[in-house]
Amino acid sequence: MFSQTTELMVKIFIGGLPDNIQEMDLAILVSLHGRVETIKIVRDRATGKCKGYAFLEIYSLQDAKNIVSTLNGETFKGNVITVKVSEEQSTVKTAKPKNNQVFKSKRPRLQR
Template sequence: MVKIFIGGLADNIQEMDLAIFVSLHGKIETIKVVRDRATGKCKGYAFIELLSLADAKNIISMLNGETFKGNVITVKLCEEEAPKKTFKPKPSGQSQGQNVKNKRPRVQR
């Protein structure tokens, strides 16, 4: 999947309006308008996922800098997210050649 960012959206934007506007230039898989939890108003940006990089490039070239609902929008390809680090415990014991410090037992007070 290819993800694009759309910024500069009005606070009263609806997903369907944005989907119709963007889908004229490429096939949309998912759309996520980012909203304020308290008010439900759009924070001014959205993310759209597409299957094709060609569709993403077409949408970017056609819509970046255009006016939508009275606002000039920014459309760009999202940066690849760094993979999330997962916790991997270090192997314990002397067999791994590591110095293992013995912890003192906790004292109940």
């Protein structure tokens, strides 16, 4: 369950990935060095092949630093990978609208 407080997640970038990489491959590699929340491999829409990089959300800054220091410059599936903390940070928040905004449905309402 989500708590009412905002938890900071650290986003990391991993580059130099082979085009046939799967999420489970990255999960196995990275989870040995820190706790992973999400994995997003960037793929070509037409072919479904990896574009060579991915973004991962890590639970803590300490885990992210450990992952970067351990894996940056290492060889993974024949490629030297680049691992660094991403410029943008992401957070996990409760589902409250910002500035008292009201969420509107994207479907048009039927007129009666």
